[in-house]
Amino acid sequence: MATKGTEHAPLTPAVLHILLVLSTGERHGYGIMKQVEVDSQGKTKMGPGTLYGSIGRMMEAGLIRESDRRVDSQMDDERRVYYEITAVGQAALEAELRRYRRVVAVAEGRIAYGG
Amino acid sequence: MATKGTEHAPLTPAVLHILLVLSTGERHGYGIMKQVEVDSQGKTKMGPGTLYGSIGRMMEAGLIRESDRRVDSQMDDERRVYYEITAVGQAALEAELRRYRRVVAVAEGRIAYGG
């Protein structure tokens, strides 16, 4: 489904969720995984395969990058690798959210929807 | 990304668009293709590979079925194959729309979004 306007759209649910988490600040992989569960009210679970696979592709695409910053060196785990969203990632996130809204708007003009 | 609650979620954009079109009544393949373009304001184009591939998978999953009805036998093209949404498809559509809304709601609590 070729989508015009943005070169990254449409994003996969996994990529969108990761961008959504990182829009609040840098996080490490495992933290992203847990936050996705919170964001989806426990309805969606991202396994390590999807997580690190997506992260790799997103870094290659320039949507995210590794971050130097450590939130708290005292409370920090040495193993952690932090990621942050890039300007490209922000743009892709906003474009995808516009697409989501458009879809919901179209649906609302059509079906009775108790949501 | 395992999603709990519905066995078909999350739907791919192609499948969601097809269900959205069929929620207004039966359509033939080519008509679906054209309506997706309208629904997305020309931003998304579905090629025949995605269309018929998705239709096949959706019929197998019981989301849609072939329809006997012809809207107008006078204006009809013999080649056309009409499809209609099933109860299972309706449920999957509504579940996916709830997911879409949830994502948008989460995003609204986070980033400035002009859309």
Next chain:
DNA sequence: TTGACATGTATCCGTAACGGATATACTATC
């Protein structure tokens, strides 16, 4: 003290989906 569980990163690999290219055929229009 050992067994289970959470944290943390990472790869492997079978399966599913995407999607452009291609094929075929009819109709209309220039």
Next chain:
DNA sequence: GATAGTATATCCGTTACGGATACATGTCAA
């Protein structure tokens, strides 16, 4: 008679998904 639109359909290379698996550390309870 050539181009474009309508209409269905398959092929197949590439991408993405996602459970299984691996491995190391820390914690907490039986």
